[in-house]
Amino acid sequence: xxxxxxxxxxxxxxxxxxxxxxxxxxxxxxxxxxxxxxxxxxxxxxxxxxxxxxxxxxx
Amino acid sequence: xxxxxxxxxxxxxxxxxxxxxxxxxxxxxxxxxxxxxxxxxxxxxxxxxxxxxxxxxxxxxxxxxxxxxxxxxxxxxxxxxxxxxxxxxxxxxxxxxxxxxxxxxxxxxxxxxxxxxxxxxxxxxxxxxxxxxxxxxxxxxxxxxxxxxxxxxxxxxxxxxxxxxxxxxxxxxxxxxxxxxxxxxxxxxxxxxxxxxxxxxxxxxxxxxxxxxxxxxxxxxxxxxxxxxxxxxxxxxxxxxxxxxxxxxxxxxxxxxxxxxxxxxxxxxxxxxxxxxxxxxxxxxxxxxxxxxxxxxxxxxxxxxxxxxxxxxxxxxxxxxxxxxxxxxxxxxxxxxxxxxxxxxxxxxxxxxxxxxxxxxxxxxxxxxxxxxxxxxxxxxxxxxxxxxxxxx
Numbered sequence: 082x083x084x085x086x087x088x089x090x091x092x093x094x095x096x097x098x099x100x101x102x103x104x105x106x107x108x109x110x111x112x113x114x115x116x117x118x119x120x121x122x123x124x125x126x127x128x129x130x131x132x133x134x135x136x137x138x139x140x
Numbered sequence: 141x142x143x144x145x146x147x148x149x150x151x152x153x154x155x156x157x158x159x160x161x162x163x164x165x166x167x168x169x170x171x172x173x174x175x176x177x178x179x180x181x182x183x184x185x186x187x188x189x190x191x192x193x194x195x196x197x198x199x200x201x202x203x204x205x206x207x208x209x210x211x212x213x214x215x216x217x218x219x220x221x222x223x224x225x226x227x228x229x230x231x232x233x234x235x236x237x238x239x240x241x242x243x244x245x246x247x248x249x250x251x252x253x254x255x256x257x258x259x260x261x262x263x264x265x266x267x268x269x270x271x272x273x274x275x276x277x278x279x280x281x282x283x284x285x286x287x288x289x290x291x292x293x294x295x296x297x298x299x300x301x302x303x304x305x306x307x308x309x310x311x312x313x314x315x316x317x318x319x320x321x322x323x324x325x326x327x328x329x330x331x332x333x334x335x336x337x338x339x340x341x342x343x344x345x346x347x348x349x350x351x352x353x354x355x356x357x358x359x360x361x362x363x364x365x366x367x368x369x370x371x372x373x374x375x376x377x378x379x380x381x382x383x384x385x386x387x388x389x390x391x392x393x394x395x396x397x398x399x400x401x402x403x404x405x406x407x408x409x410x411x412x413x414x415x416x417x418x419x420x421x422x423x424x425x426x427x428x429x430x431x432x433x434x435x436x437x438x439x440x441x442x443x444x445x446x447x448x449x450x451x452x453x454x455x456x457x458x459x460x461x462x463x464x465x466x467x468x469x470x471x472x473x474x475x476x477x478x479x480x481x482x483x484x485x486x487x488x489x490x491x492x493x494x495x496x497x498x499x500x501x502x503x504x505x506x507x508x509x510x511x512x513x514x515x516x517x518x519x520x521x522x523x524x525x526x527x528x529x530x531x532x533x
Contacts, residue, residue: 093185094297095397099315099365103302108260109177124312128365130319130373130395 083114083126084137096125096134142256142278142285146170147448149274149287150253151261151300153180155430156416157293158244159198159437160444161253164291167445172285173248174259174276181241185396186430187320187348187358189333192231194431198438201233202243207352208234211331217495218338218488225506232333234350234358235430264290264303264412270453271304271411288453289444291413293437296397298418304409308418312365316345316398316427317373320360321381323388328357336380338488343367345427347380359385362398362427364484400424400480403465403473407436408458415440421465425476425483432469439464 094107104118105125112133126134150161153175164171177183189210195201210232216222249255258279265273265284273286292300301308328334334349341347344364351357361377381388399420407419415421416433423432443461447453486494498506 091183091393091395093395093397094295095315095317095395097297097299098310098397098399099312101309103299106262107297109258124365127369128312128315128317128397130317130368130397131393132372132374 082116082121082137083119083123084135085112085114086133086135087112089131090133091131093130095128095130099124099128142172142254142259142283144284145286146172146254147287148172148289148291148444149174149285150291150293151274152176152293152295152416152418153241153245153255153257154293154295154416154433155241155244156418156421156433156437157291158241158248159434160291160293160413160415160441161255161437162244162248162251163438163441164445164448165248165251165253167442167449168252169445169448171252172254172256173245174261174274174278175245175255175257176260178258179242180245180255180257181238183394184237185394186237187350187360187427188235188237188352189348189350189428190233190235190430191428192233195233195434197431198434199244199247202239205235205240205243206233207236208350209331210234210333210350212333214329214332214334215495216334216336216341217491218340219492221492221495221499222334223495223498223506224332224503234333234352236352261294261300264300266304266411269410271409274300287411288448289411289413289458291415291437291440291444292418293415293433294418296399296417298414301407301412301414301418304412306404306406306409306412306414308404308414308420310399310401310420313344314399314401314424315365316362316400317365317368318345318360318362318396318398318427319373319377320358320394320396321377321388321390322352322356322392322394323359323381323385323390324356325387325389326355326357326359326385328355338491340488341380342373342376344484347377359388398422398427398429400427400477402477403469405462406459407462408455410455410458411453413440413444413458413461423476424473425480432473435468436465439468 336347345362415436421432422429
């Protein structure tokens, strides 16, 4: 499960560009992950230049 | 007022989108350009460096666009050996993208293109494998627009291309993770850009210091997605700032990604064309995409206008666009990609030794050609690659 620390986000969309399943939507001032579609590959976590996204271990 | 039908819809209002809309409008074809944000040109996500001759191909350069004229480059190796090289013929600029982008959209509008902001495209419409419009949220309402051709100028996210079934995904190693500060209270030599290279500074990329007037600069970093897992681009940049510019005031922090990939093989399909970052029209060696994206928009716009006039918006017809791009750019993009790959393999020690060698040439003799001649004695293949990088700055 990917966690979004949205107050850090610049809405640049680099996470969208590397997502293999197109489950992230970034608009002018919003970011959303479609969790059921997400495959937890963590590429978005890796590419984010300012550490907005983080892997959240599931209980 | 936004209509429900145009011949061409351009998604995205950056330089590539504006050039495309402008050319389509000049061809006497109905076109609208949809920008998701409130403003054209803002927020800026760019180092803002551009070559004068590249820009002059398309437009007369306005003074208000220019924040700084660039006449030389300082390259700094991993052990901080720095080499100054004056540009022989080419002049560069650091732009005010906010003003520049805005003006390009005005040119498109003045030629007859309709421009709408706060227009977020959320899907494409298609019929029998032919893209024929877009779905968007505009001022709080969902709308559909029919179009014969959709031009995706939607930047690195390039979802328009993906929805239309084009292969837009970039491999992690070719995606640069980038962050930039616009800073004040820094002492920087005027008219000189600085680039820091090496694994310690920016693995698979570089740190740039681009002056923008007195005590003001864009300072940013791009690192390859291959290396961004364990340490973020911002961490590298913050270490650099602490070391080099501890007194800088950071006025803006902006992020982005730069697809430094091979050119997209097929940036078109039935009823759809991609331009700019969406089509990876970026020099993969420097990460510069303003001129390449403008060229993509310019050619795509012309081909789109012709396609409408000829009533053929099939993939086959639109393939004229990548064909003309190849004719214009030649093998440059492929060559730059190869150089990028080979220079990425240089170790810090190798980069330092090259810098030392280049330093032994007196500054006034240090044109790119003389540097090249001297350096070739040392490490032929390696030096050639690096000098090609220098030449592309």
